[in-house]
Amino acid sequence: MASAQSPPAKKSRSKAVLNGDSCTEAVNGKTCVQVATNADTPAEDPAVTLFREYIRIPSISRGDNYLQHYAEAVKFIQTVADDIGLPHELIEVIRSYIFTVLAIYNNVEHCSQVTPANKIVLITVEGTHPELKSVLLNSHYDVVPVFPDCWKYDAFAAHKDENGDIYGRGTQDMKCCIIWHLEALRRLKKSGVKFSRTLYITAVPDEEMGGMLGMALFIKTERFKKMNVAFALDEGLANPTEAMSVYYGERSAHWIEVTCPGNPGHGSRFIENTAVEKVEKLLRQALALPTGAKDQVRMSNATVHSVCGVCVTIYRLEGAPCLKLGDVTTINVTEIHGGITHNVVPNKFVVVLDMRFSPHEDHQEILRMVQGWLDEAGEGCTLKFIQESPKYPMTSTDDSDPWWRAFSTTCDKHSLKLEKEIFPAGTDSRYLRTLGIPCLGFSPLNHTPILLHDHNERLNERVFLRGIDIFVDLLPALCNVETTV
Numbered sequence: 001m002a003s004a005q006s007p008p009a010k011k012s013r014s015k016a017v018l019n020g021d022s023c024t025e026a027v028n029g030k031t032c033v034q035v036a037t038n039a040d041t042p043a044e045d046p047a048v049t050l051f052r053e054y055i056r057i058p059s060i061s062r063g064d065n066y067l068q069h070y071a072e073a074v075k076f077i078q079t080v081a082d083d084i085g086l087p088h089e090l091i092e093v094i095r096s097y098i099f100t101v102l103a104i105y106n107n108v109e110h111c112s113q114v115t116p117a118n119k120i121v122l123i124t125v126e127g128t129h130p131e132l133k134s135v136l137l138n139s140h141y142d143v144v145p146v147f148p149d150c151w152k153y154d155a156f157a158a159h160k161d162e163n164g165d166i167y168g169r170g171t172q173d174m175k176c177c178i179i180w181h182l183e184a185l186r187r188l189k190k191s192g193v194k195f196s197r198t199l200y201i202t203a204v205p206d207e208e209m210g211g212m213l214g215m216a217l218f219i220k221t222e223r224f225k226k227m228n229v230a231f232a233l234d235e236g237l238a239n240p241t242e243a244m245s246v247y248y249g250e251r252s253a254h255w256i257e258v259t260c261p262g263n264p265g266h267g268s269r270f271i272e273n274t275a276v277e278k279v280e281k282l283l284r285q286a287l288a289l290p291t292g293a294k295d296q297v298r299m300s301n302a303t304v305h306s307v308c309g310v311c312v313t314i315y316r317l318e319g320a321p322c323l324k325l326g327d328v329t330t331i332n333v334t335e336i337h338g339g340i341t342h343n344v345v346p347n348k349f350v351v352v353l354d355m356r357f358s359p360h361e362d363h364q365e366i367l368r369m370v371q372g373w374l375d376e377a378g379e380g381c382t383l384k385f386i387q388e389s390p391k392y393p394m395t396s397t398d399d400s401d402p403w404w405r406a407f408s409t410t411c412d413k414h415s416l417k418l419e420k421e422i423f424p425a426g427t428d429s430r431y432l433r434t435l436g437i438p439c440l441g442f443s444p445l446n447h448t449p450i451l452l453h454d455h456n457e458r459l460n461e462r463v464f465l466r467g468i469d470i471f472v473d474l475l476p477a478l479c480n481v482e483t484t485v
């Protein structure tokens, strides 16, 4: 794919872009991407051009040449920070931390793939009272892979159509965020605005791999501890309506492998106590889900859709306007393995369940319920955790909370209709919240279909540009919050 061979962002091109000049020269044999081609075409906003340039770096976690592309993303962010005049440093999360994280998250298989250190860009805007606790804006620079044939345009070409929709992997998740943060700072710096608290901006790798070799390692470093973070912002999701979503918590992912043993035999015979009978009992329970009266009420508002293959159910909350996906616990059967040939009844089947526990519920109670399913399924069924997650704390959205008040009053100023939600999947916010740092997930993307990880992920340039306006007000509001810390 042509984009996969795109050269790193060249400083000469970035300079022209960052200064807001029209770029009219050819760079590396290519004409600079966005040029006012005739007198009727307005020049593109330099922030949009910068955003598109970032999208063109195919920084897929563990993709082909991922280290080279990670390095390009890091270089790009450093170049922008230099252009704005923001001091930055590079933090290498070293392998010795991996063993700590291994112990915490017990994910040996994933960690064993890693050889080099990962790099985190840390940008600092020192406050006038650096003794106060700081504010952190975090984003990840890695993106998920694409199915090129399913895209209308090359996913790493940052094509902009006639409506201003910019197509590209990472447009929503979450390359928009750091450009908002940096462009807002560029404007604030020009107007001489100072913050009382120190503001940090981080660009981390590997969020899409679970963050265990990115944010989870970073928070173990002395450098992170020295940052003394009081409050953080991370990514949110788009919202197709007028409203904007803000995320104050996350569900906990539990991936469970259940082994159901049974009697083997010839495929022509009546065989008692087979593995598949146990699988059938287990699936009947898992797909029904009810976890008590509370969930019965929730499920009465949900419609259950069957999907072909082994990805069996999704719960859609069409009739439940008060509940969102993140508020409820979901279970999907994601893998079923077993059998050796067509005429032998196997001695076991293995079923993998992807369970997402709502932070509103008692996780121990859910786990007891799952164990009960195994007991009922039949003798010898065993359970192994592929991934086990703690229950993550939720961030206050009460008006008495100074951080929420600063956030929400700024949103009011921009007449934003906020929808408070639990993030249905995982982000790096969970690592921060686990440390007791309040963290909101916020990507101000309204009137935008949710297309993260999907084909044709895109973002309209007007929505993107409005995000900068919002952050121009949000950053001083947060960095001047008056609390006792």
Ligand SMILES: [Zn+2]
Pocket (backbone or CB within 6 Å): 140, 173, 174, 207, 235
């Ligand atoms: Zn993301």
